[in-house]
Amino acid sequence: PVSQHFHLHSFFFSVFSSISPPPSLTRRHRQELFSVMEKSRESNFLFCNLCGTMLVLKSSKYAKCPLCKTTRNAKEIISKEISYTVSVEDIRRELGISLFGEKTQEDAELPKIKKACEKCQHPELVYTTRQTRSADEGQTTYYTCPNCGHTFTEG
Template identity: 40%
Template sequence: MTSTFSTTPGFCPDCGSILPTLKTMGNVVCYNCKKQFQPEIFGSMLTEYTIHFNTYDAEKSKLKVEKEEAEGPVVERKCPKCGHEKMSYATLQLRSADEGQTVFFTCLNCKHKESENS
């Protein structure tokens, strides 16, 4: 039987419906016409991913915190976590242009972060 539709990978060649995602290496069954297809129906859309996780070295992290300076200008603002009186800040325009900017504060002592919409 010839195909009714001229389709791209991921669509049923018989009825034109979107095929379900390929979760296993078994056959793919069309939701609409219930016809089964081999995984090759997706063509070259199959992609292999490799995920690399970062490693955490507590000693290097501790040294970095000790040497690290303020992340921006410093203001007198009390940290809600440790009570330290100085925090650095940075601003970004995250919302619409007619709304205020978002201010991100970082405690110089414990590195606690908080944000404030101005």
């Protein structure tokens, strides 16, 4: 319930508002922090350990949670490593590119197989294969009918 949520945040606020800010940072740490501040705006990687809200970096000494008001030492933030992986599949999904999109020049280059379409009985299909499970299992084959656009998979 909302009242319990409010009381929990009030408790954290009262506990952490008494913590004093960290000692002054060296010039190098300040430069690193400003770099991290810029990266945090771009990648949204700084979150409150207590409530999960994104932290705000308005000082070179600490980051502050706008919800529960807890602070985090800037030296902790500087030591964080930012890493992430982007796959071709992630990019395809983000851009809304369908694996079975409209007919394009690329379709002419896809391999064909003499197999009837389940929907329109066209005698030939184009296909692609992909390893979607562990390496010790078989590949998944994606078939597309060049006549009606029907798609299906095997494996």
